[in-house]
Amino acid sequence: xxxxxxxxxxxxxxxxxGLFGVLTRRNAVGILLGIELMLNAVNINLVAFARLxxxxxxxxxxxxxxxxxxxxxxxxxxxxxxxxxxxxxxDADRLDLLRG
Amino acid sequence: xxxxxxxxxxxxxxxxxxxxxxVLTPNLFHSVLFLAVALVATGVVFLFLEAPFLFGVQxxxxxxxxxxxVVFAIMLTERIVGQRIAQSSHGLVNGAIVAAAVFxxxxxxxxxxxxxxxxxxxxxxxxxxxxxTLLGPYAVPFELLGVLLxxxxxxxxxxxxxx
Numbered sequence: 001x002x003x004x005x006x007x008x009x010x011x012x013x014x015x016x017x018g019l020f021g022v023l024t025r026r027n028a029v030g031i032l033l034g035i036e037l038m039l040n041a042v043n044i045n046l047v048a049f050a051r052l053x054x055x056x057x058x059x060x061x062x063x064x065x066x067x068x069x070x071x072x073x074x075x076x077x078x079x080x081x082x083x084x085x086x087x088x089x090x091d092a093d094r095l096d097l098l099r100g
Numbered sequence: 101x102x103x104x105x106x107x108x109x110x111x112x113x114x115x116x117x118x119x120x121x122x123v124l125t126p127n128l129f130h131s132v133l134f135l136a137v138a139l140v141a142t143g144v145v146f147l148f149l150e151a152p153f154l155f156g157v158q159x160x161x162x163x164x165x166x167x168x169x170v171v172f173a174i175m176l177t178e179r180i181v182g183q184r185i186a187q188s189s190h191g192l193v194n195g196a197i198v199a200a201a202v203f204x205x206x207x208x209x210x211x212x213x214x215x216x217x218x219x220x221x222x223x224x225x226x227x228x229x230x231x232x233t234l235l236g237p238y239a240v241p242f243e244l245l246g247v248l249l250x251x252x253x254x255x256x257x258x259x260x261x262x263x
Contacts, residue, residue, distance in 0.1 A: 002105050009207065010112045014119050014138075016203035023195035029128060029173055032135030033135050036166065037119055040142050043154075051149045054220035055230040057154035059151055060238055063230075064160070066154075066161055067245050071252030077173040078256035084177040091196050095192070 007048035016039035028080045028090040032073065039069045108148050115141035124189075128174055136167045153227045 014037055021034030043062045050058025084090050118141060121134040189195075223229065236244050249257035 002108050004219065005210055006108065006112075007145070008210055010115065010145070012203055012206040012210070013116055014142075015206070016199040017116070017119040017123055019202055020195045021200035023198060024123065024189040024192055025108055026104060026190055029170060029177070030123075030131060033122055033131055033170065036135060036162075037122060037138065040139065040162075043158075044142060044145055046152060047146055047149045047151050050151070051222075052216060052219050054222050056226050056233060058221065058225060059154055059226065059230050060233055061159060061235075062154055064153075064241070066157055067249060070165055071163050071249050073169055074256040075252050075259070078259035080173055081176050081260045090177055 004052050007044060009050070011041040011044040014038075014044070026092050028079070028083070028092055028095070031092060032076050032080070035076075036069070036073070039065060048088055104148065108145070108193065109146045111148065112142055115145065132167060132170050132174065135170070136163050139163045139167070150226060153230055182245075 018034045018037030018041060021037060022031050023034075025031050025034060043065055045060050046065065047061040050056065050062070080090055083095060087095065089095075115138055118134045118137040122131050122138060125131050125134065139158060139162040143155045143163070146152075146154040146158060
């Protein structure tokens, strides 16, 4: 098994890639996919630290974040579908109704 | 280099390449398929970390549930054939700078922290220990998690209903 830092570096890279996706994508579904990647990177960190300390509590928190992510995706996609019905677009640049 | 190390790095390369593909391919549908590859690769990383239960959860919930949900959302909001599915990215340079800065910050922190201590083995079967904590000291948060899932799915149903 490679050392802890290998897992942390891979997770940090995935997090940075996800952040890049969130910042550059203009499609609302594309932004959600970037958020998925970032949450996934956090899970790798949780499991890696659980393995380091030999403590299953870290795995428990990974299970919690996975379930919360699924709830977040369901609500986020429902909002995207409603926005598409009302505005006929999910381009984030054109969804500026709340801008003052 | 042991076989496990080679396997881990191969898996990490697959994970990073498919993650890059998720944020860079112009076709949104391909993006979701690459996300499925990335999520499965993450599950294999969990296997290297001796967490087979999380590998199963990852396959069922992420690669199964989330990917299917996103595919449905794309089919409801975009035409699969035609130009609408193509998505544009803006501010590639700015995004790359910010993402690289975040990575350098994390990597700097890792370098500063120095080498990690030797990993301690799990006491006994990790899946059994996880089950005992889920239904023992963490039973109430676990039930609340179920309530959250039901509330979120009902809320999603309410949002997306036809009037």
